[in-house]
Amino acid sequence: MTTLHILNASPSTATQLKSCLRVVSIGDGIVLCGEAVQALRPGSAAAEQLLACQQTYHLYALQEDVQARAIDTTMVSVTLLDYPAFVALCVDYARVNSWT
Amino acid sequence: MTTLHILNASPSTATQLKSCLRVVSIGDGIVLCGEAVQALRPGSAAAEQLLACQQTYHLYALQEDVQARAIDTTMVSVTLLDYPAFVALCVDYARVNSWT
Amino acid sequence: MAKSVLLISRQAPWAGIAAAEALDIALAAGAFDLPLSILFMDDGVLQLLDQQQPLALQQKDLSANLQALPMFGIEQLYVAQHCLTERGLAESTLVMTAERLDDQQIQQLIREYDYVVTL
Amino acid sequence: MAKSVLLISRQAPWAGIAAAEALDIALAAGAFDLPLSILFMDDGVLQLLDQQQPLALQQKDLSANLQALPMFGIEQLYVAQHCLTERGLAESTLVMTAERLDDQQIQQLIREYDYVVTL
Amino acid sequence: MKFVISVLSSSHAPSTRRALRFAQAVLAAGHEIIRVFFYQDGVLTASNNLVVAQDQQDIAQQWQAFIAENELDAVVCIAAALRRGVLDQTEAQRYGREAANLAEGYQLSGLGQLHDGLQQAERLISFGGQ
C-alpha cells in the first residue's frame, strides 16, 4: 500500500520537496519531473536535502527533464524513466500523490 | 536614490523575502502586501528572518492585508498603509521594485 | 464500497481562488455521499485560522464553506502540526475542529485512502 | 536622455513561458534603442547555463533569444553569484558573458537605473 | 488498468505537455482512460481562441487531437471555466456573451464528473503547477 509521489516544482523556490520528504513513508516512491529534477544537480543545496534521507524511499526522475537540463546523474542512485516506465510505475504503487 | 521594494508572496512557500533581503540597500523601503504580510505574524519563522536585519530598511505593510489576516503588529516596528499612503510612498522613493 | 479520497489542501485562503477550488472538490464529494477527508498542510493551514476578516479585502469568507462541510457529511478534518508551528499558530484557535497530526500520523493517514488529491 | 531599465529575470527557462516573456521585454527595449540591462537571479540564472537541450522537451531554445541580445544593443548581462553557488553552478560554463555580482554589487546596480522590472 | 487524468494548468505550462505525453503512454500500454478532467487553470487548455507561435508546440491543439482520435471523455469544470472566460454556446447565451470559445470535443460539466470518474477508475494522476 505504498504511494508514488510526483514532484514538479523547483526545489530552490518552492517547498514541495521539503513538505514531501516529511510525509513520505518507507517504501514509497518519489518521481522528480519538470523543474524538480534540479534537486539531482551535483553540488546544489537541494541535492543535499534530497539525498540526506534517501534510504527511506525509491527515487525516480523523468529522463527527458534530466536530459533537457544537462544534469549529470551518474553520482546519484536514481532510476530514469521514459513515459511508458512512468505509467508502469503508477500501476505498481497503490496510489499517486501529485504535488502541484 | 533609494528603492521601494514591494513583496506579495507567502514567506513560507516562496523565496521572495529571502532574495529581497539580500539586495536591499540601506535606506530602502519594503512594503509587505498580500500574503507577504504573514512575515509579520508573531512567532512565525518568517518574522524572525524579517526582523533579523531590520535596522537597514524601512518596513511598511498594507493595512487591509494585515487586518484581513488578523495579524497583531503591535510588537513590530512597521508602518501600516492605506492606498493613498502607498501611492505617496511610491512617489517618495526613486524607483519601485515589485517582486512578483 | 465507494472509493475514498484524501484531499490535501496546501493553499492560503488569500491566494486567489485556489483554496476555494480545492474545497469545492470536497463539497462535491459530500453532495454525492462519497468518503472524503481533508488534510490542511503548508499555507493551507491558514484556512483554519479564526478571527480573520476577508471583508477587509472585499473577499468572500471561505470559512463559511468550511463550516458547511459537516452538512455535506464531511466530518474528518486534519491539520499538519508542524505547519501551524512554523507559522506561529501552534496555540491558535481554529474555526473548525481539526485533528492535529505529526509527520508519522500523516504518513499513516495517506495510506488509508484510495486516492490522494493535493492542491 | 532616455530612461534606463534594469530587468531582473528570476524564472527558470523551463517554467513555461515566463522567462521568454521577460526576455521579450529586453528585446523590445533593444528594438527601440533604449538602455536596458538584465540581472539573472534565483532560478533565472539557469537561463545562462550552457549545454542544455530544450529539444528533449520539444521546447524552443531560449538561449537563441539570449544570444540575439547583443544584436539588439543589449550588452550588459549580470548574474547573482550566490544563486549560481546555491544551485551547484559556481564553476559552470555560461552561454553568454555575464558579470558575476555579489549582494553588495547588486544593491549598487539597482540604484543606477530609473526603473526596475522584476519578473 | 483504469485511469483518470486531471489537468490543472494552462496549455503553456510544462505540466500540461507532460500530462499529454503521459496520457498517450497510458493508452499505448493498453490501459484505459475513463476521463480527462480539466480544472483550475487547466480549463484554459480548452479555449478555442489560443494562437501559438509557429516555432512553438501547440499543446492545446495536440490535446484536442488526442481526445478526438481516441474518443476520450474530456470534461471541463464548468465553474472553473466560467470564471476564466471559457464558455460553450449555452453558457455564452445564458450570460449574454457574444461568442462561445470552448473548443470542440470538450464538454462543460460539474465537479461531480471528477468523483464519478474516480469511482470507476483505479488511479488518478494530476498534472498541475509548472
Add this chain to the structure above:
Amino acid sequence: MKFVISVLSSSHAPSTRRALRFAQAVLAAGHEIIRVFFYQDGVLTASNNLVVAQDQQDIAQQWQAFIAENELDAVVCIAAALRRGVLDQTEAQRYGREAANLAEGYQLSGLGQLHDGLQQAERLISFGGQ
C-alpha cells in the same frame, strides 16, 4: 507625478484587485496614469467572457469601468494575449477564430507600448503573482 501600472496576473489574483485600488488612489491623489499595461496572465483580465459568481467581486468588470470612466490608455500585449486566447476582431479574423473576446476599452499592441510609457512616465508599479 506620471505613473505606468502593469498588471501581470489574471483577474482573480489578489494582485489584480490591488492594482485597481492602487490605480484609483493614484488618480485620487491628482497624479496621472500614462498607461495601464497588461502582460503575462494579466491579459486574461481583458477577456470579455469572464463570468464571476454573484457573491464575488468582479474585478475584471471593475477594471473595465475604471478605464472607461477615466479614459485611460489600456494596452494588452498582443503576443501574450494571442497565446492565452484573448483576441480582438482583427486577430480573430486573421487566425480564423469565430469569436473575438477582447473586452471594450482595451487595445492589443506590442511591448514597445510598455517602453514608450516608461519613457513618458516617472514611476512603474507592477502587480503580479498573488
